[in-house]
Amino acid sequence: MHHDNKGFGTRCIHAGQQPDPTTGAIMTPVYQTSTYVQKSPGVVIEDYDYARSANPTRKALEANLASLEGGRHGIMFASGLASLAGCIHLLSSGDHVLLCDDVYGGTYRSLDKVFKQFGITYTRVDMLDLDATEAAFTPKTKLVWIETPTNPLLKVVDIAAVARIGKARGAIVCVDNTFATPVLQNPLSLGADIVSHSCTKYIGGHSDVIGGVLITNSDELGERLHYIQNAVGAISAPWDCFLLLRSTKTLHVRVQRHCENAAKIADFLAQQSQIERVIYPGRTDHPQHEIAKKQMRGGYGGMITATLKGGLPAARNFLERVQLFSLAESLGGVESLIEHPAIMTHASIDKPLREALGISDGLVRFSVGIEDVDDLIADIAEALG
Known part of the structure; x- marks a missing residue:
C-alpha cells in the first residue's frame, strides 16, 4: 500500500510496512536469516538470495525512511559514518569533495584520515558565504557535503542556494539532515540529490541503536548506492532495523x-x-x-x-x-x-x-x-x- 500522499505522522507509522502476509502480524517481523532457499538454481522469491543484499525488515525500514524524506530510494547502513562512506564510494581517486566547515568530527576524520589515502581530496568552506563556496569548486569537485544545522555551532546553511551552485557545476549534492530530522526539513525538496542521516540520533531516538541511511529520488543514484551497499557490505542488521521501525512511529x-x-x-x-x-x-x-x-x-x-x-x-x-x-x-x-x-x-x-x-x-x-x-x-x- 502506498502512503506517499498521506500526512507526515501517518507515514511515520505506516509507510513501507504492511501486515505480515503469512500471519497478519501487524509489526514487520525480524527476518533473522543469512540466506534464502531457492526453488531452482537462480530462481528466487523477489530479490531474496542472500541477506547482505536484501532483507525484508531492512527493506521495510528503507521504504519508510525514504517516504519521510519524500524520496524514492532508501539505502540503510550500519552507522551514519557508513552512510558517508557509501556516498564517498560514488567517487573515484582524484575527485574532490566540498565540505561544510563546521561538521561532525567523524565526517571530517573520515575524509581527512581515511579517504585521503585513496586520493580523494576535500576543501572545507564556510557555506554561509556563497561566494567563497562557489570559489572553492575545482574541475574535480564531484560531491558537495552540507550539514545543517551544523554540529556543534548550529550554523544554518541555505540548502537551496548551495544546491544550485553544486548542480550548476555538475556535482552531487548531499545533505546530512541528522540534526533537523525529516520532521523539520526535507533537503530533496530543496534541490539536494542525496540526504544522509545518522539514524542513531533522532530517528532511533532512544540511545539504543546505531544506524545510517542515504535517501535519494534519483533512480541512477539509488541503483549505484544499492550496489555499493551490497558490494562494500556495511549493512544494518535486521534487529537494528526493527528497532528503528519501532522508533519512526513516534x-x-x-x-x-x-x-x-x-x-x-x-x-x-x-x-x-x-x-x-x-x-x-x-x-x-x-x-x-x-x-x-x-x-x-x-x-x-x-x-x-x-x-x-x-x-x-x-x-x-x-x-x-x-x-x-x-x-x-x-x-x-x-x-x-x-x-x-x-x-x-x-x-x-x-x-x-x-x-x-x-x-x-x-x-x-x-x-x-x-x-x-x-x-x-x-x-x-x-x-x-
Whole structure:
C-alpha cells in the first residue's frame, strides 16, 4: 500500500510496512536469516538470495525512511559514518569533495584520515558565504557535503542556494539532515540529490541503536548506492532495523517535544549572567534565523549550543554538576544529554581548526530531551549555581 500522499505522522507509522502476509502480524517481523532457499538454481522469491543484499525488515525500514524524506530510494547502513562512506564510494581517486566547515568530527576524520589515502581530496568552506563556496569548486569537485544545522555551532546553511551552485557545476549534492530530522526539513525538496542521516540520533531516538541511511529520488543514484551497499557490505542488521521501525512511529511527536523544550531552554539560558552566548536557530538573534525560518518547518530542533563565561574551568564545573542532563556523547535521545565538543565529540579536529571555527573551551552542547521542561531548567539553574 502506498502512503506517499498521506500526512507526515501517518507515514511515520505506516509507510513501507504492511501486515505480515503469512500471519497478519501487524509489526514487520525480524527476518533473522543469512540466506534464502531457492526453488531452482537462480530462481528466487523477489530479490531474496542472500541477506547482505536484501532483507525484508531492512527493506521495510528503507521504504519508510525514504517516504519521510519524500524520496524514492532508501539505502540503510550500519552507522551514519557508513552512510558517508557509501556516498564517498560514488567517487573515484582524484575527485574532490566540498565540505561544510563546521561538521561532525567523524565526517571530517573520515575524509581527512581515511579517504585521503585513496586520493580523494576535500576543501572545507564556510557555506554561509556563497561566494567563497562557489570559489572553492575545482574541475574535480564531484560531491558537495552540507550539514545543517551544523554540529556543534548550529550554523544554518541555505540548502537551496548551495544546491544550485553544486548542480550548476555538475556535482552531487548531499545533505546530512541528522540534526533537523525529516520532521523539520526535507533537503530533496530543496534541490539536494542525496540526504544522509545518522539514524542513531533522532530517528532511533532512544540511545539504543546505531544506524545510517542515504535517501535519494534519483533512480541512477539509488541503483549505484544499492550496489555499493551490497558490494562494500556495511549493512544494518535486521534487529537494528526493527528497532528503528519501532522508533519512526513516534518520530513526529518526539521531535515536536524536543523543539518545544529546546526553545524554552534557549530563552532561559540567554537570560543567565554566567552565559556569554546562546546559539539556537529558533531565536531571532541567531545570525541565520531567517534562512532557518525559510527551510525548516514546525520547529528548530532539540540542539542548543552555549558558551560559558570562564572557559574550560567554568564549563567543566557546570558539566560535573548537572544531574538530569547526562554527560555523554551522541544526541537525539528521549533523555537530555550534555557534552563538551572540544574534549569529546570534536576532539578529532585539530585544536587550531576548532578554535578558528569557534569551538572554544567554554562551549557546551545540549541535546534537549523530552522530559518535563521545568525539571530541565531547574537542573541547569542549580548547576550554574
